[in-house]
Amino acid sequence: MRDRTDRYLNKLNGVQRKTAEMLLKDTKPYKPVSSVLSQWLVWMGFAVFVVLTTLVFIKPQTQLMEKLELLPNAIFMLLVFIGSALSAWAGISSSMPGREPGLTERSFLVGLILVLFVFPFLFFTPDTLAQVWAHSMESGWFCSRTVVLVALPSWLLLGWLASQNASFSPAWTGAWLGISAFLLGTGTIQLHCEHWESNHMFVDHLLPMVLFIVLPIWVGSFWFARWKK
Amino acid sequence: MVTSGLDRLYKRVGTSRPGCDLDFNDEQWQRWALWMRLVQDGDTEAYARLLSEISPLIFNYVRKRVFNPSYVEDIYQEVLLSFHKARHTYRAERPFSPWLFAVVRNALWNALNKNRRFLEKEVLLADLPETPWSAPEDLEMDGRLKAALNSLPKENRQAVEMLKLKDMSVENAAKELGISKVAFKVRAHRGYVQLRKFLSKDGPHEG
Numbered sequence: 501m502r503d504r505t506d507r508y509l510n511k512l513n514g515v516q517r518k519t520a521e522m523l524l525k526d527t528k529p530y531k532p533v534s535s536v537l538s539q540w541l542v543w544m545g546f547a548v549f550v551v552l553t554t555l556v557f558i559k560p561q562t563q564l565m566e567k568l569e570l571l572p573n574a575i576f577m578l579l580v581f582i583g584s585a586l587s588a589w590a591g592i593s594s595s596m597p598g599r600e601p602g603l604t605e606r607s608f609l610v611g612l613i614l615v616l617f618v619f620p621f622l623f624f625t626p627d628t629l630a631q632v633w634a635h636s637m638e639s640g641w642f643c644s645r646t647v648v649l650v651a652l653p654s655w656l657l658l659g660w661l662a663s664q665n666a667s668f669s670p671a672w673t674g675a676w677l678g679i680s681a682f683l684l685g686t687g688t689i690q691l692h693c694e695h696w697e698s699n700h701m702f703v704d705h706l707l708p709m710v711l712f713i714v715l716p717i718w719v720g721s722f723w724f725a726r727w728k729k
Numbered sequence: 730m731v732t733s734g735l736d737r738l739y740k741r742v743g744t745s746r747p748g749c750d751l752d753f754n755d756e757q758w759q760r761w762a763l764w765m766r767l768v769q770d771g772d773t774e775a776y777a778r779l780l781s782e783i784s785p786l787i788f789n790y791v792r793k794r795v796f797n798p799s800y801v802e803d804i805y806q807e808v809l810l811s812f813h814k815a816r817h818t819y820r821a822e823r824p825f826s827p828w829l830f831a832v833v834r835n836a837l838w839n840a841l842n843k844n845r846r847f848l849e850k851e852v853l854l855a856d857l858p859e860t861p862w863s864a865p866e867d868l869e870m871d872g873r874l875k876a877a878l879n880s881l882p883k884e885n886r887q888a889v890e891m892l893k894l895k896d897m898s899v900e901n902a903a904k905e906l907g908i909s910k911v912a913f914k915v916r917a918h919r920g921y922v923q924l925r926k927f928l929s930k931d932g933p934h935e936g
Contacts, residue, residue, distance in 0.1 A: 504774050504778035505773060505774060508774075508778050508780075508781035509777060509780070509781055510776040512780075512781060512783060512785065512786075513785075514807065515788075515805060516784040516785065516788055516804045518804075519784070519806050519809050519810075520777070520780040520781070520784055520809075523779070523780065523809065523810075523813045524773055524776055524777055526771045526813070527771055527772070527776050528771055529769065529770050529771035530769060530771075531769075531817070531914070532769055532817055532819060532820050532876070533818050533820070534818055535820060573904070586743065586779050597815055597818055597819075597820055597828055597831040597832045597835065598827040598828040598830075598832075599829035599831075600831065621775075628759070634898070640792055656892045665818055666814065666815035666817070666832075668831075668832075668835035668836070668838075668839060669835075675779070704784065718899075727814055728811065728814060
């Protein structure tokens with residue numbers, strides 16, 4: 501075997517040959533990773549399961565269908581879940597060389613997230629911060645806790661999937677996956693919570709993402725760089 | 730076959746390889762993609778053939794972007810190692826060229842960033858002129874420096890001493906320790922950082 505490989509390596513110069521010989525020592529068969537679509541579909545199935553399971557426990561609000569008949573409400577819910585799905589796609593593809601989201605895709609996603617944060621203030625009934633505080637204290641920050649609890653398993657699965665790939669921008673991968681997981685939590689609590697008022701939605705449903713996004717970025721920068729070790 | 734900007738870049742780099750008649754046509758890319766599929770099954774010969782063809786291209790790609798010649802080989806090795814470690818992300822049904830260039834470009838970028846930081850730190854260390862690095866007997870005179878050196882973990886102290894006191898080259902020192910040049914530089918760099926921290930914490934030199 502050595503003779504056969506030597507025949508090809510002979511045309512390489514010193515360092516090229518030395519490196520090639522080093523790499524040739526590790527030529528065990530391996531299984532290529534699943535496609536971005538397959539990984540995303542796995543996450544999608546799991547996300548549906550997590551949302552439905554959570555709703556079994558916390559129950560969707562009684563007037564959900566009536567609320568969704570209003571266009572801004574339906575658009576907001578749609579944007580939240582689309583944002584989550586697209587961020588999951590961006591996170592998974594950012595961990596696949598040659599499939600990284602380009603500037604256009606990233607700008608679109610950032611724009612979508614910004615719209616999500618502004619949306620409640622434009623289309624939902626305003627409430628006072630005192631009301632938000634009173635409600636949060638009364639419920640023991642139930643909405644925020646649910647957002648984080650729903651986000652956690654989703655993020656863990658996404659993280660495990662991305663860690664099988666080879667991300668060259670682990671912090672970005674962590675960020676996209678974190679955004680996806682938190683938006684899934686936001687969407688889930690939105691289906692349960694009856695308070696569709698702007699400040700409450702901002703503080704209890706969206707702010708957990710802003711406050712905790714640094715964690716998936718930080719953990720991601722280590723976790724998704726492990727393939728280089 | 731997808732013809733991307735990267736493909737055009739690849740052509741440009743490849744055709745500049747001296748003594749190499751490269752035609753980056755579909756056939757060539759398809760052959761490389763086929764070899765990659767065989768590599769997935771553990772075919773050593775296919776991997777040797779693939780490496781024999783892509784190594785010079787990657788080397789040239791790196792050389793054209795790394796202006797300090799003493800770093801070209803190290804960075805080339807890092808880039809090729811990244812290619813090797815990321816090879817499981819190549820999927821046979823997708824074109825080979827965008828994948829290869831994404832890996833090479835990103836790996837090169839990461840390696841340059843890492844080494845740029847390393848170089849910056851090295852320059853900073855060179856700004857410690859009052860420190861008597863030249864001879865071990867001078868070291869005896871500076872207890873503060875000696876204490877700083879002694880505070881380093883053994884591996885880092887050894888690396889700093891080999892480079893700065895024994896005046897050894899990175900290559901020879903790494904060879905003597907039986908480690909790669911990159912690993913040796915990392916050890917030395919960590920030593921410098923800790924030395925600098927120790928010396929700055931200790932205040933200005935009074936002797």
